[in-house]
Amino acid sequence: GPVAQNVKAEGAKTRDEFADLANSKTIPDQKTATGQNLTHYHSMFYRLLSWKNPRATGIAFASTVAFIFAARYLNLIRYIFKTSYLVLGATATAEIAGQLTIGRGLTSQFRPRQYFTIPKASLERLTDDFEQLINFFVIESQRIVFAENVYVTVAAFFASLISYFLIKWVPLWGLGLIATHIAFLGPLIYIKNKDVIDAQLEKGYTIANQQAQQVKGLANQHAGNAMKTVQGYTQQATAKAQETVNQYRGRSTSPEVKKQTLPSVPKHEPIAESSSEEEDEDEPVAQAAK
Structure with missing residues (x-):
């Protein structure tokens, strides 16, 4: 029926989408x-989370959620x-019952002629996938x-910050x-509202750039004013230091010794003043006796 x-x-569409996802x-x-x-x-997860194969992405999303709940509520x-x-x-x-009743074990009757092994090529592909x-x-x-990508780094920062506070009340699962x-839903919301979100992001970037220019x-x-102030203080300090040095140099200079005129040494012996004075005294006495 229909x-x-x-x-x-x-x-069939689901199988095709999973095949396309594997080929990516x-x-x-x-x-x-x-x-x-x-x-x-990188290519596979990008194609998975970008919802280019909606059936495959939806099944992967539902399977992940179911696994989380199973790990939480089922003791796997x-x-x-x-x-x-x-x-x-x-x-x-x-096996034991068969050997006791019919002489041969029942389990051994279903044993394959050759045990299953994983081919080396499959192991190499598996190892390569795990390494990738x-x-x-x-x-x-x-x-x-x-x-x-700074936007991804900022988003990871906020995710870590929010998780740091949520872990106090929300369990790990x-x-x-x-x-x-x-x-899974973040990229889908962005794809459905790409124009609006891009416009808001561009507006926010413009505002942030303007604020950054103003702050700059x-x-x-302020840096120029501070530099001028520092230069003024430096010039004043230099002038004062130069003035102090000049004053110090002026005080430390030895004054010139003024030459004093010394009396010349007499070349002849001086006449005794005492004898001349006695003669002068004797002369009036003699005149009075006459």
Whole structure:
């Protein structure tokens, strides 16, 4: 009927989208800032999260959410051990019961002629895929840390900051659920509202650039004023220092010794004044006696 045809058509489209997603695992032409090649998981995750294959992306999103809830509410490890002991107990019981009843074990009758092995080529492909997956996370973490795309670095900063506060109240599986919704639904919201979001981002960038220019102008103005003030203080200090040095030099100079006129040494012996005075005294006495 028509329902079966629709289901068959949707199944075919889903298989085609998964095949296209698998074929997208090619190394992109874009290189890192250091000139290194990216991994083929960059192409695959970009195609997965960009919703270019909506059925495949939707199934991957639903499967991730289901796995998180299963890990939270189902004790998967316990169920794995339970399945293991049931299977091993059934095979051992069948083998022993067969040997006791019909002389040969029942389990051994289903043993294949050759055990299954993984081909070397498959192991090499698996190892290569695992190595590419590990390098995807290693390269992306370094690109974020070293700000190859500053917007991605800022987004990672806010995500880490919000997670730091949320971890106090939200359990780890809750953070994983939130991160899954953001990783899958964030690009879808951007794709559906690309023009509006780009316009708002451009407006915000313009405003931020204007504010940065104003801050830069004010900083240059204050720096110029401060430089002039420092130069003025420096000139004043230099002038005072020069004046002090000149004054110090003036005081330290020895004054010239004035030459005093000394009396000349007499060349002849001086006449005794006492004898002349006695003669002068005797002369009036003699005149009085006469």
